[in-house]
Structure formats: structure tokens, C-alpha cells
Amino acid sequence: MKFLFVHQNMPGQYRELIQWLAAQGGHQIVFLTQRKQPPTFDGVMHVIYKSHNTAKEDAYGLSKTWENAAGSGFGAAMAVRQLRDDGFVPDIIIGHVGWGELTFLKEVLPDVPIIGFFEYYYSTKGGPVGFDPESPVSGHAPFIMHAHNTVPLVNIETVDLGHSPMLWQRDRFPKRFHEKIYVCHDGIRTDKLGPNPDAQISLGRIDHPLTRNDEIVTYMARNMETTRGFHQFMRAVPHIQRQRPEARILVVGGNDTSYGGKNKHPGGLRGQMEKEVGHLINWDRLHFLGQVPYVEYQKIIQISRCHIYLTMPFVLSWSLLESMSMEATIVASDVPPVREAVTDGETGLLVDFFQPEQIAERVCDVLAAPEDFGHLGKAARAHVVQNYDFLNVCLPEHLRRINGLVPAEKQIPIP
Numbered sequence: 001m002k003f004l005f006v007h008q009n010m011p012g013q014y015r016e017l018i019q020w021l022a023a024q025g026g027h028q029i030v031f032l033t034q035r036k037q038p039p040t041f042d043g044v045m046h047v048i049y050k051s052h053n054t055a056k057e058d059a060y061g062l063s064k065t066w067e068n069a070a071g072s073g074f075g076a077a078m079a080v081r082q083l084r085d086d087g088f089v090p091d092i093i094i095g096h097v098g099w100g101e102l103t104f105l106k107e108v109l110p111d112v113p114i115i116g117f118f119e120y121y122y123s124t125k126g127g128p129v130g131f132d133p134e135s136p137v138s139g140h141a142p143f144i145m146h147a148h149n150t151v152p153l154v155n156i157e158t159v160d161l162g163h164s165p166m167l168w169q170r171d172r173f174p175k176r177f178h179e180k181i182y183v184c185h186d187g188i189r190t191d192k193l194g195p196n197p198d199a200q201i202s203l204g205r206i207d208h209p210l211t212r213n214d215e216i217v218t219y220m221a222r223n224m225e226t227t228r229g230f231h232q233f234m235r236a237v238p239h240i241q242r243q244r245p246e247a248r249i250l251v252v253g254g255n256d257t258s259y260g261g262k263n264k265h266p267g268g269l270r271g272q273m274e275k276e277v278g279h280l281i282n283w284d285r286l287h288f289l290g291q292v293p294y295v296e297y298q299k300i301i302q303i304s305r306c307h308i309y310l311t312m313p314f315v316l317s318w319s320l321l322e323s324m325s326m327e328a329t330i331v332a333s334d335v336p337p338v339r340e341a342v343t344d345g346e347t348g349l350l351v352d353f354f355q356p357e358q359i360a361e362r363v364c365d366v367l368a369a370p371e372d373f374g375h376l377g378k379a380a381r382a383h384v385v386q387n388y389d390f391l392n393v394c395l396p397e398h399l400r401r402i403n404g405l406v407p408a409e410k411q412i413p414i415p
Contacts, residue, residue: 001026001027001028001091001092001406001410001412002027002028002030002088002089002090002091002092003018003021003027003028003029003030003090003091003092003094004030004031004032004080004083004088004090004092004093004094004095004112005018005029005030005031005032005093005094005095006031006032006033006076006093006094006095006096006101006102006105007031007032007033007095007096007101008033008034008035008072008096008099008101009033009034009035010031010033010035010038010039010046011031011038011039011041012096012117013096013117013165013186014031014094014186016186016187016189016390016395017094017186017187017395017398018031018041018044019041019044020390020391020395021043021412022041022042022043022044023043024412025043027043028088029043029044029045030044030045030046030047030083030088030090031044031045031046031047032046032047032049032076032079032080032095032101033046033047033048033049034048034049034050034051034072034075035048036048047079047083049075049076049078049079050075051068051071051072051075052071052072052074052075052078053067053068053070053071053074054068054071055067055068055071061140061144061147062143062144062147063147064147065147065148065150065151066100066147066150066151068099068100069099069100069103069150069151070100070103071100072099072100072101073100073101073102073103073104074104076101076102076104076105077103077104077105077107077108080105080108080109081108084108084109089109089112090109090112091112091406091410092112092113092114092115092402092405092406093105093109093112093113093114093115094114094115094117094402095114095115095116095117096116096117096119097116097117097118097119097151097152097155097159097162098117098119098120098151098152099151100151100155102114102116102155102158102159103151103154103155103158105158106158113160113161113405113406114158114159114160114161115159115160115161115162115163115401115402115405116155116158116159116161116162116163117162117163117164118152118155118156118162118163118164118169118170118173118177118181119164119165119169119315120169120172120314120315121149121152121172121173121174121177122145122146122148122149123145123172124137124141124142124145126172126313126336127172127312127313127314128227128259128260128312128313128314129141129145131312131313132226132312132354134226134231135226135260152173152177156177156180159180160405161180161181161182161401161404161405162177162180162181162182163181163182163183163184163398163401164181164182164183165183165184165185165186165316166183166185166316166337166340166341167183167340168313168316168336168337168340169315169316169337170183182397182401184394184397184398184401185321185387185388185393185394186318186390186394187388187389187390187391187393187394187395187398188318188321188322188325188384188388188389188390188394189325189390189391190325190381190384190385190388190389190390191389191391193298193322193325193326194325194326194327194381195302195326195327195377195381196298196299196302196326197212199211199212199298199299199302199303200299200303201296201299201300201303203287203289205284210248210303211303212302212303212305214248214303214305215244215246215247215248215305215367216247216248216249216250216303216304216305216306217240217247217248217249217250217304217305217306217307217308217363217367218249218250218251218252218300218301218304218306218307218308218328219233219249219250219251219252219253219307219308219309219310220251220252220253220297220300220301220307220309220319220323221252221253221317221319222253222254222258222291222317223253223254223255223256223257223258224251224253224254224255224268224269224270225257225258225259225260225263225269226260226263226269226312227258227259227260227311227312227314228259228310228311228312228317229310229311229312229333229353230253230269230270230273230310231269231272231273232310232333232353232354232356232359233308233310233356233359234273234274234276234277235273235276235277235356236308236356236357236359236360236363237249237277237280237281237286237360238277238280238281239356239357239360239361239364240360240363240364240367241281241282241285241286243360243364244364244367244368245282245285247285247367248285248286248287249285249286249287250287250289250300250304251286251287251288251289252289252290252291252292252297252300253290253291254290254291255267255268255269255270256268257269259314270288298326301322301323301326301328302326304323304328304329305329305366305367305370306328306329306331306363306366306367306370307323307328307329307330307331308330308331308332308359308363309323309330309331309332309333309338310332310333310353310359311332311333311335311337311338311353312333312335312353313335313336313337314337315337316337316338316340316341320332320338320341320342321341321384321388324341324342324347324348324377324380324381324383324384325380325381325384325385325388326381327377327378327380327381328377328380329348329349329366329370329373329374329376329377330342330347330348330349330376330377330380331348331349331351331359331362331363331366332348332349332350332351333350333351333352333353334350334351334352334353335353338350341383341388342380343383345376346376346379347376347379347380347383348376348380349362349366349373349376391415395415396414396415399412399414400414
């Protein structure tokens with residue numbers, strides 16, 4: 001079969017799917033992206049396109065999202081037209097709706113079915129906007145949020161089928177969208193992500209490797225930001241250190257902003273929180289590791305005695321499910337998207353996002369008696385294997401949906 005994948009930041013949600021398809025042989029896979037130096041995958045050809053137009057910084061706020069999306073969409077369409085003229089006509093197009101890249105593809109390839117990834121629908125209710133009193137909502141927020149939704153509102157008519165990874169995300173969209181959007185996670189490689197009692201890592205300022213025998217607490221986010229609760233984590237650190245002075249806390253992630261507005265402090269949110277609570281922290285036992293290679297990230301989780309996952313009501317991080325797959329004992333914020341994956345007292349421990357002392361108490365409970373909580377990690381892995389495993393759960397469902405849109409002779413055998 002001929003596949004065209006579309007995502008501005010290749011491979012996005014399609015890392016596992018494109019590699020599996022390529023490994024089967026017999027498929028032609030082209031990936032359209034804006035990423036200037038995308039990763040390479042055997043059997044996958046990437047094509048880089050440029051947006052046709054980018055909104056100026058001072059563009060009108062209510063149309064800025066659509067102006068950028070239209071520019072990306074037209075740029076993508078021109079790239080696909082060139083592929084078509086060069087002889088490549090895909091049997092199916094699979095891509096992310098959010099940046100507008102799929103918007104005009106039916107104008108170029110009207111008979112090719114499209115599966116669109118619908119990640120998030122913006123609103124001032126039920127999501128991160130207005131959730132945290134420390135980030136007050138302006139009177140313009142409802143208009144700006146609805147303006148962001150121009151792209152999915154246009155694309156629900158463009159795609160033949162929509163896809164969301166979690167029920168909570170699907171349910172953010174208007175009800176009329178639901179019958180067109182199937183729910184299935186991208187998939188977790190539980191066959192590769194499991195516990196490893198022999199895992200160890202080395203830190204430059206410690207003269208011995210850290211292992212599961214050490215009292216390790218971990219926190220991970222793509223970037224240190226309020227959406228992922230970094231401010232509440234930092235407020236919990238002094239309480240953890242006071243009760244567990246031998247604990248080492250490892251922090252993985254960058255100091256930029258992935259979601260929401262940029263922090264105005266010169267040092268970002270990290271700088272702001274260091275100013276607020278830095279005098280209460282033992283810096284010899286708090287380690288900021290930055291963005292680490294994926295293999296190192298796995299080892300960090302595998303030696304963790306307690307892994308903290310904090311988020312506002314927002315898109316669930318892959319890292320939560322990956323950590324569960326590695327049998328981490330999770331302390332996570334008690335918000336709807338997390339509750340879809342974690343059951344308090346069964347597969348993890350849920351805490352109030354706004355209560356740093358409660359977060360710290362639960363972490364310290366685990367640190368003090370890890371044997372009393374070991375069952376949570378095992379149950380967490382079993383839950384992920386049963387519901388989110390790529391090879392046995394998610395891949396077959398994605399293939400069924402692809403097969404439902406292509407002729408019988410093109411369909412892929414489901415493993």
C-alpha cells in the first residue's frame with residue numbers, strides 16, 4: 001500500500017506505526033513534514049515542505065491561528081501536488097489536524113481517504129485554561145479559545161475518519177464530532193518498556209552509580225511549565241527533603257514552554273520557582289538533568305522508587321503510560337485525563353494538584369515503605385499491557401480503521 005503521513009514535527013504520534021509498516025515490506029511510505037532535519041527510518045522517505053505564509057507577530061489575535069494553519073495547509077497541498085505530478089498517489093493519508101496541514105489535501109487528491117488526528121479542542125471550561133488561579137483568564141480568552149478551534153472545525157469535514165488517543169480528548173470535541181472520531185492510543189511498546197532491576201545511571205557529581213537501592217524520586221516533563229505542574233512539584237520538594245533527607249530527586253526536561261504562554265521570569269518558570277523556594281531546598285540532592293536520550297530516560301524511570309506525574313486537565317503525556325509500563329510507582333494529579341489511565345490505590349496514587357504538601361506526603365509514604373506500594377507498579381504495567389500495548393491492542397485497531405477505508409485488495413493483514 002502507498003501511505004502518506006503528514007505531521008509538521010515528524011514522526012509525531014506515528015513513530016511506531018511507520019516503523020511497523022516499513023518492517024512488513026511491500027509498502028511505500030512517504031512522510032510530509034516541516035521539520036528541517038527529521039529523523040530517518042528505514043523504508044520511510046521524508047519530504048520537507050515550507051509553509052506558504054506565516055502570520056506576523058502582531059497579526060490580529062482572533063485570526064492568527066487560522067492564518068498560520070492556512071499557510072501550512074496550502075504549503076502542504078502544493079507539496080502533495082508535486083508528489084502527485086511526480087507519480088506518487090497514496091492509497092491513504094494519515095496526519096495531524098492541529099496545524100492545518102490536511103485542510104486542502106482533498107483539493108489535490110479528492111478520492112484519497114484521510115484519517116486525521118484530533119488531539120485537542122480548546123475551551124475555557126474543563127481544560128487547563130482557568131484551572132489554576134495563579135494563571136488568571138482574561139476576558140478575551142473565550143474568543144481566543146474558540147478561534148483556535150477554526151482548524152478542527154474545518155477539518156472534521158475534510159477527513160474521512162478522525163482519531164483521538166483517549167476518551168477524554170475525544171470528548172473535548174463537540175458531540176457531533178464523536179461518531180466520526182475513533183478512540184485508540186498511539187500505543188506503548190510494553191515489550192521494550194519494562195522493569196529492569198539491574199538499571200543504573202551515573203551522575204557527574206556522585207562517585208557511584210545510582211540504582212534501585214537508592215531512594216530516588218523522579219519528575220519528568222518535556223518542559224518545566226505550569227501545565228505539567230512544575231511549580232507545584234517545586235513547592236513539594238522542600239517537604240520531601242525535610243522528611244526524607246537521603247532522597248535524591250531527578251528532574252528530566254527542558255526549560256522552555258510547550259503549552260500556554262511563556263513565563264515572564266528571565267529564568268523561565270524554573271527561575272521563578274528557584275527564587276520562591278530555592279532557599280528551602282538541598283541543592284546537593286536535587287538534580288536537573290535536562291533533556292536526556294530516550295535510553296537514559298528509561299533507566300531513570302527504572303531506578304525510580306517514586307515517579308511524580310503532575311498535569312492540569314490536558315493531553316496525557318506518553319511518559320505517564322511509559323512509566324506505568326516500566327512498573328513505576330506513580331504519584332499523579334487527580335484530574336480527569338489522568339483518572340482515565342490511573343485508578344487511585346490500584347495502579348497509582350492520585351493527589352490534589354494544588355496541594356504540594358499532600359503530594360510530598362504521598363511521595364514520602366512510598367519512599368518510607370516501597371514494599372507496601374510495589375503492587376501498584378505491577379498493576380500499572382498490567383493495565384497498560386491490557387489497554388495501551390502497541391503490538392497487541394493499538395496496532396490491530398489502527399489497521400482495522402485503515403482497512404475500512406481502502407479497497408479489499410489493498411488491506412493489510414491484522415497480526
